[in-house]
Amino acid sequence: MPSARIEVGQLARIHAHLAQTIAPAKPRTILLLADEAQRGSLFFFLGPVPLVRRLMLIAALSLLVLFGVSLSGMVDGRPESFSLLSNSSMSLLLNELFLLSAAAIGACFSGLFQANRYISAGTFDPRQESSYWIRFALGLMAGVILATLVPIESFTEVKSGGGVQGSLGGLGAPALALLGGFSAAVVHRILYRLVSAIESVVKGDPHANLDNKLESVKGQAEQSAVRERLVVSAQLTRLQQNITAGQTLEEIGAQVRGIQDRLFPAVFDEQEDGAPISALGSNPKD
Amino acid sequence: MNGEATDTQTRLGPLERLLIRECVSMTEHALGLGLRVPAAVAESVNVVSGVLNADGDSVVVS
Numbered sequence: 001m002p003s004a005r006i007e008v009g010q011l012a013r014i015h016a017h018l019a020q021t022i023a024p025a026k027p028r029t030i031l032l033l034a035d036e037a038q039r040g041s042l043f044f045f046l047g048p049v050p051l052v053r054r055l056m057l058i059a060a061l062s063l064l065v066l067f068g069v070s071l072s073g074m075v076d077g078r079p080e081s082f083s084l085l086s087n088s089s090m091s092l093l094l095n096e097l098f099l100l101s102a103a104a105i106g107a108c109f110s111g112l113f114q115a116n117r118y119i120s121a122g123t124f125d126p127r128q129e130s131s132y133w134i135r136f137a138l139g140l141m142a143g144v145i146l147a148t149l150v151p152i153e154s155f156t157e158v159k160s161g162g163g164v165q166g167s168l169g170g171l172g173a174p175a176l177a178l179l180g181g182f183s184a185a186v187v188h189r190i191l192y193r194l195v196s197a198i199e200s201v202v203k204g205d206p207h208a209n210l211d212n213k214l215e216s217v218k219g220q221a222e223q224s225a226v227r228e229r230l231v232v233s234a235q236l237t238r239l240q241q242n243i244t245a246g247q248t249l250e251e252i253g254a255q256v257r258g259i260q261d262r263l264f265p266a267v268f269d270e271q272e273d274g275a276p277i278s279a280l281g282s283n284p285k286d
Numbered sequence: 287m288n289g290e291a292t293d294t295q296t297r298l299g300p301l302e303r304l305l306i307r308e309c310v311s312m313t314e315h316a317l318g319l320g321l322r323v324p325a326a327v328a329e330s331v332n333v334v335s336g337v338l339n340a341d342g343d344s345v346v347v348s
Contacts, residue, residue: 008302011334014327015305018312021321027308034311122315 025122032126033119051129052115055136059108066101066174069094082147082173096144102174103143106181107136135184142187146180147173228262235259310335 019027033048046056069075074094080086081095111132118124180187203209239255298306313331316323 010330011302011305011309014330015309015312017327018309018316018323018331021316021323022312022319025315027312030315031304031308031311034314 022122026125028126029119029122029124032124033122048119049115049124049126051126051132052112052119055108055111055115055132058136059105059112062101062104062108065097066105069098069101077171077173079173084148099144099147099174099177100140102177103140103147103181104136106143106178107139107184108181110139110182111136138184138188139181142184143177143180145191146187147177150176232259232262235262306331306334 015027022030036044036048036050041053043053043057046053072094074091075081075098081091082099084092087095115124115132235255236259239252239259242255243252309331313323313328317328
């Protein structure tokens with residue numbers, strides 16, 4: 001059996017050195033790319049890693065479906081053909097398949113673009129593969145939602161003969177599906193804004209809410225002032241009792257100072273430090 | 287070590303095998319890009335990869 005004398009610690013140091021040399025590429029990615037190239041898969045020409053190959057196959061399949069479905073006369077680009085309420089049966093199925101394939105192309109395009117960026121940098125992590133499929137599924141949903149929600153028919157005109165004219169030429173809905181598939185995040189933001197807008201309607205008048213908050217703050221301030229007055233009143237009563245009891249002038253003076261400190265804490269703090277008393281009655285920090 | 291121990295040698299475990307395979311692929315990648323790899327490092331990687339390729343069950347003495 002062949003053998004090599006090398007310490008594991010030395011091997012780890014070599015590994016660390018090489019990892020530093022090829023940074024920001026990751027050792028695991030480089031090994032994956034090398035293994036895939038060595039394996040010599042039949043579909044290797046589609047991409048260097050299995051995820052890219054699968055996405056490429058789905059993109060090609062979606063493209064075939066898009067073209068195949070568009071051959072049918074039922075897919076005519078008319079806005080009502082894409083409507084779930086106006087259309088039905090096989091015609092609706094073909095039109096929705098048309099939108100779905102457009103969304104799938106957009107989602108594949110986005111996934112491939114992102115995976116390619118990571119592979120080029122050598123930072124692709126196969127453990128993140130599931131997140132690509134989640135984004136693909138989100139893209140499909142987002143594409144169909146966007147194509148269904150946006151009233152694209154307002155940008156198109158139906159000819160008297162049955163065809164479609166206008167700047168989008170009947171491709172508005174599939175284009176939106178493709179865009180939605182490409183960026184599910186945008187559709188998420190649109191839906192979030194719609195929900196916020198509806199929520200603000202339900203919440204009522206914002207001015208009324210503000211007035212209520214102001215009233216609440218005023219009430220709290222008044223309660224606090226009443227509490228302070230009660231405390232000062234109690235201290236004055238105690239002072240009066242002490243005078244009657246015959247306390248010394250120094251003790252009475254200390255109690256008076258305590259009451260003054262409670263009423264104007266900042267002013268009397270400064271006075272103790274030797275500041276002039278002229279600030280009494282005004283805010284010393286002005 | 288993750289492997290099965292003998293008197294003087296230790297059979298490679300999965301971790302060591304992965305470490306060596308990563309070293310080999312990183313060296314090839316670095317050399318392919320024209321990055322500078324110290325001769326000692328390249329030589330060490332070459333030795334262990336030669337053994338690894340010979341029977342796929344190389345031996346490392348630690």
